[in-house]
Amino acid sequence: MFHASRDVYPRRTSYHKDVVEFVPAWVKFRAEREEAKAARNAELKYVPSTAPPDLSLTIVLDIPESYDPRYKCNVHVKTASDETLRKECERGRVPMEAATQYKKCLSFYEDYAQKTNFERLVQMAKDKANLPIAAEHDAIVDAVRNHGVTLIAGDTGCGKSTQVPQYLLRAGFSKLAMTQPRRISAIALARRVSRETLNEHGAEIAYKIRFDSTSEGRVTKALFLTEGVLLRQLASDGDLRKFDVVVVDEAHERHCNTDLLLGLLRGVLDRRPHDFRIVIMSATMNLELFASYFGGCPVIRVPGRLHPIQTHWIPSAPAALAGRGRDAIDDAPALVGGEKPPRVQPRGRQDRIDPQPYLLLLQRIDANYPRNERGDLLVFLSGVAEIAAVAERLKPYAAESRRWVILPLHGGLSASEQDLVFDGAPHGARKCVLATNVAETSITIDGIRFVCDSGRHKEMTRDNAGGGGVSALREGWISKASAEQRKGRAGRTGPGVCFRMYGENEFQKFKASTPPEIRRASLESLTLTLKQIAGDACDSRTFPWIEPPPNDALEAAVWNLREHGALRRVLLPRAGPRATAFVFTLVPIRPRSRGARRSLRTSPVVCISPPAPRFQSRRAATPFDSD
Numbered sequence: 001m002f003h004a005s006r007d008v009y010p011r012r013t014s015y016h017k018d019v020v021e022f023v024p025a026w027v028k029f030r031a032e033r034e035e036a037k038a039a040r041n042a043e044l045k046y047v048p049s050t051a052p053p054d055l056s057l058t059i060v061l062d063i064p065e066s067y068d069p070r071y072k073c074n075v076h077v078k079t080a081s082d083e084t085l086r087k088e089c090e091r092g093r094v095p096m097e098a099a100t101q102y103k104k105c106l107s108f109y110e111d112y113a114q115k116t117n118f119e120r121l122v123q124m125a126k127d128k129a130n131l132p133i134a135a136e137h138d139a140i141v142d143a144v145r146n147h148g149v150t151l152i153a154g155d156t157g158c159g160k161s162t163q164v165p166q167y168l169l170r171a172g173f174s175k176l177a178m179t180q181p182r183r184i185s186a187i188a189l190a191r192r193v194s195r196e197t198l199n200e201h202g203a204e205i206a207y208k209i210r211f212d213s214t215s216e217g218r219v220t221k222a223l224f225l226t227e228g229v230l231l232r233q234l235a236s237d238g239d240l241r242k243f244d245v246v247v248v249d250e251a252h253e254r255h256c257n258t259d260l261l262l263g264l265l266r267g268v269l270d271r272r273p274h275d276f277r278i279v280i281m282s283a284t285m286n287l288e289l290f291a292s293y294f295g296g297c298p299v300i301r302v303p304g305r306l307h308p309i310q311t312h313w314i315p316s317a318p319a320a321l322a323g324r325g326r327d328a329i330d331d332a333p334a335l336v337g338g339e340k341p342p343r344v345q346p347r348g349r350q351d352r353i354d355p356q357p358y359l360l361l362l363q364r365i366d367a368n369y370p371r372n373e374r375g376d377l378l379v380f381l382s383g384v385a386e387i388a389a390v391a392e393r394l395k396p397y398a399a400e401s402r403r404w405v406i407l408p409l410h411g412g413l414s415a416s417e418q419d420l421v422f423d424g425a426p427h428g429a430r431k432c433v434l435a436t437n438v439a440e441t442s443i444t445i446d447g448i449r450f451v452c453d454s455g456r457h458k459e460m461t462r463d464n465a466g467g468g469g470v471s472a473l474r475e476g477w478i479s480k481a482s483a484e485q486r487k488g489r490a491g492r493t494g495p496g497v498c499f500r501m502y503g504e505n506e507f508q509k510f511k512a513s514t515p516p517e518i519r520r521a522s523l524e525s526l527t528l529t530l531k532q533i534a535g536d537a538c539d540s541r542t543f544p545w546i547e548p549p550p551n552d553a554l555e556a557a558v559w560n561l562r563e564h565g566a567l568r569r570v571l572l573p574r575a576g577p578r579a580t581a582f583v584f585t586l587v588p589i590r591p592r593s594r595g596a597r598r599s600l601r602t603s604p605v606v607c608i609s610p611p612a613p614r615f616q617s618r619r620a621a622t623p624f625d626s627d
Contacts, residue, residue, distance in 0.1 A: 002102060008077055009106070022109045023102075077106040124196060131159035133302045140164060140300060141171045144245065144277050148269050149297035151290055152281040155304025156488040160281050161249055162192055165222050168245055169197075173277075176222040177240075178247040179230050181255055182411060183209040184418050188443045190214070190224040212415070227257040231264075235533045240268050245277045250441050252285040252481075254516035256526045263544045264533060266294065283441070284481045284513065293546045306491040314357070315503030353386045353454075355393035361452055361499060362394060362432065366403055374494070375449025376431035377404075378439060380486050382456035382475050384410050387434045394432065402429065409435035421445055437478075440485045444492055451490040453483060455502040459514070460521040462553060471522040479511045518549045523557035528566065 002009070009015040080088070085103070089096050128134065133154060143150040154160035165178055180186040190207035197205065204221040206214040208229055215223055223243075234240065246265060251258060265278050280290060287299055358379060365377065381387050387408050398404035407421050422445060425431045433445060437457050461474045478486075483500070490496025500507070518526070527540055534543070540554055561567040 002079055002106065007079065008110075018113070019106070019109055022112070023105055026105050026108060077103075077110050079103055079106065121198065128159070128163065128196065131163060132157075132305050133159045133163050136300055136302055137167055140167055143298045143300060144168060144173075144279060145171070147298055148273060148276070149278045149280065149294040151285075151287060151294075151297055151299045152279065152302065153285065153287055153299060154281060154283060154302035155306075156283050156485065157305040157492050158302040160302060161189055162196060164247060164279065164281065165193055166197060168247075168279075169222055173245050174221045175242060175244045176247065177230060177243040177245070178222065178224045178249060179227045179261070180224060181227060181250050181253050181258070182438055183226055184409075184411065184415075184438060185250075185441075185443050186224040186226055187415060187418075188422070193222065193224075227255065227261050231257060231261060231529060231533065234261075234264055234268075238268070238533070239271055240276070244275055245279065247279040247281065249281045251280050251290070252282040252513075253441070254514075254518070256517050256521060256523070259516060259518045259546055260526060260530060262293070262546050266544060267534075283485070289546065304488075306488055307493075307495045309487060309491040309495070310497045311487065312497065312499050313504050313507075314499055314501050315506065353381070353389055355390040357501065358390050358452065359393055359397055362397060362404060365430075365450060366401065371403065371428050374447060375496075376425060376433065376445070376447045377450040377452060378433045378435060378445065378448045378489055379452040379454070380439070380457075381434055381436060381454050383436060383458050384412055386454075386456075387436070391434055398432070404430055404432050407431055407433050409433050409439055411436070411438055437482070439489065440482060445489075446493060448489055448492065449494065449496045451486060451496065451498045453486045453498065453500045453502075455483065455500065455506070457482070460517060462520060462522045477506075477510055479514045480507070481513045483507065483510065516547060518545070519547065519553075523549055523553050524560055527554075527557045527561060531567070 003011040003016050003019075005011075009019050079085070085099050086096060088094070089099050133140075140150070140152065152160055152164065165176055168176055178186075178189070180189065186207045186209055190205060194205045203214070203216050203219050206216065206220045206223055208215050208223055208225040210226070210229065227248075230246070233242070240246065248258070248261065248265070251262075262280075269276055269278060278294075283304075291297055291299060362377070365375075369375065379390070381390060387410060391406050391408055394404070394406050398406050405425050409418060409421050421431070421433050421435075424447070431445075431447070433439070433448075439445065455478055456475055457478045458473050458475050460471050462471055487498040487500075490498050523540075530538060530540055530543060540558075541551075558567065
């Protein structure tokens, strides 16, 4: 009746969902107000007057005879006519009075929604003005206009990821590309910037990731995208004519794509020195290394804005979780699901993590912090299997206590599943977000007060002992810089608490920072990407890396690609009698089954990658020698 496709709040939309949630609260509020009014009249012994009202002044001023709360609303929701509503009520056997009251409720909801949004926007504007990076607005704009490369070293919480694109848009730059190392970061930042600008740029702020894009071509002025997407753009447009500014965010993570992108962007800047700009941002990057790589570019340092954070070391969980005082729980807490929790083994795999300490941590927070105090929990775990194991153990306690909402967060989830972590928790409950290191940087989950750091992560490493330099995803300890990044998640919006599931002595043994991926992973994929973008004549040994990869890794990568026919050596007569280069070659394949042949013939696009090498080549010569 009120939620057809032609109406303001169509069914199965977010607006309809909000209206459905608003109606019970509105009915309850009206009932409580009527009760309070009746009690007040009884206390004052108020008797309504039976004399007819004096309508002379009402007629002269053209005002209503009696007051109605709807007069406070600044909006009116247009619905079907009264005659149409009457017919719908007769057909559906709904009282006309109920339909009339629901129609009134829609106006109250729209007024409430607009006032609430306006209050949020006012608060957002105040928060933006108070960000530490706001004081560097003029310096950032001047540096980008007058220099080819600008480094912004902004501590956690300074607002660089959301504010710098807005500064550049207002300064007149109309073709911006902001890279992020992960898809969820690109999507979240695009939505956040669009919301902060009050949709001022409309569809001009978009994101582009693999298999998903909101970009509208020339209409888009600010595009958030992953590093891999920008590399594919470079393969088709070597000079990046679609952009005049490229912002590389979270450069300290130093993935293989990051190092390759930096070298290619420096080449684009050499070819477009007057109309192309590069901005590199990070919280913990090596400023001397980046500044020297780009020829002494200006550096803008922005202090962070972190609230006080308490750190609790839990070296031997769960025993260390037992104690006394505000930051402790009873010696023998009651566990949901039995006296001794069973070990979780997801999908038949041997369990790599004991979820009991994390359950005890939830009980510790429930015992020492009242439910009416704000604060959600962010737990950093090493991988998807660990997240599944911990979530399976925590969900029974969350369902029984009704104090927690368990939410996973990792790169394997869909965009709609990842968006759930940004929604507010129900009243009287807290969110418990189980995340990988995807939540370390770039994205900010509002309301996080507690952080639990397992101290573990997974990274790509090259296994030389296994033969062939095969890359493997291995679990290990994080670095001190990553530990501080994780701790800082608790102090973004207010004072927080960080629980570290390791001892302080173990922390002192951590590396200062995580080594770049290019120095610890196999380089077959990177070599092929470089050949595809920079051309067959490009030599990975002479490419301008910010930090060159190990020679043995480069040689192993080229050997493996040659062994599988992905690269072949050709002569370059114009460059000299002995000049050669490695070029792409088609990988010869022959499907064994008729079904496979038929599938290849009918498939419009076939992409075949060389198999992972198993054995180390024993040739004495290097792959760069002549055949």
